[in-house]
């Protein structure tokens with residue numbers, strides 16, 4: 389068996405090569421690389437896909453977070469509630485605003501923020517709850533909405549891993565005040581470089597992000613506010629327009645594979661918990677087992693790639709030392725980080741590959 393990677397972007401490219409190559413050629417021949425038609429059309433199509441009024445293409449998911457927090461006016465002295473079990477960009481954006489990330493522990497089933505632990509962390513300085521839909525698994529948005537409304541907080545979705553996921557038939561990204569997406573190549577909707585988007589139903593906030601991503605540009609030579617160079621370029625937008633058409637199909641494939649994994653592996657491992665009335669998109673497929681390290685070592689020897697998202701929670705990372713957290717502060721996060729691992733998950737996985745992975749996982753467990 390050839391090596392089975394965690395994701396196979398080449399296999400995906402092969403299935404859409406003609407369309408991708410043509411779309412790139414069009415942009416190159418027009419030499420319209422920045423602020424062009426492709427970006428505008430992608431923004432319209434992506435807003436429609438997310439069931440929101442506005443989508444703004446930006447340079448990455450990370451800057452999408454920066455622009456979102458700046459547009460909301462998060463500033464020095466503010467506190468923003470977020471998980472520690474996430475990618476560092478989530479909390480970095482808060483620190484960039486000179487605000488303080490307040491890490492809250494997760495629900496041990498979904499690996500997302502536990503809504504029951506939020507209110508005790510709300511202070512007079514709290515301005516927002518930044519929810520991450522980790523692994524493409526929707527967080528319990530009805531609960532967060534209720535809390536945000538009661539305490540007059542902004543509700544932000546980090547949907548970098550959850551393009552197309554549903555919560556009670558509503559699109560992830562349409563449930564808070566603002567949401568961000570990443571189009572990093574390996575994400576469910578990925579471009580061929582860096583890319584991201586901010587989405588919202590609020591025109592004022594959308595306009596602010598538009599200014600932030602393009603040097604506060606009001607018109608070609610008029611800069612009305614201080615912004616950044618943070619645009620999505622047209623080559624990336626062209627690629628995303630092609631891939632967006634396939635996203636629902638690819639997400640469905642991921643769910644079918646997850647179903648097969650769930651059924652085969654549920655007695656031996658802790659499988660992903662899906663909240664009722666939600667439709668996940670399995671950015672990664674996460675298993676949990678106390679002997680995680682031995683299991684992944686054996687899988688790797690058998691040419692099956694594995695990943696750990698994430699082995700070290702943010703509150704114990706050196707970068708966040710200044711916040712003063714210590715081991716034991718977020719017990720569920722810490723326990724989960726020691727036991728989770730991901731196995732290959734991408735729409736082009738073959739039945740033979742899936743069977744092989746399952747067989748090895750079950751064999752491993754019996755040793």
Ligand SMILES: *Cc1c(COP(=O)(O)O)cnc(C)c1O
Nearest residue numbers: 448449450475477548570571572
């Ligand atoms: C990928 C990711 C980001 C950052 O996106 P980039 O496009 O890589 O900058 C932010 N948050 C989460 C949860 C992510 O997975």
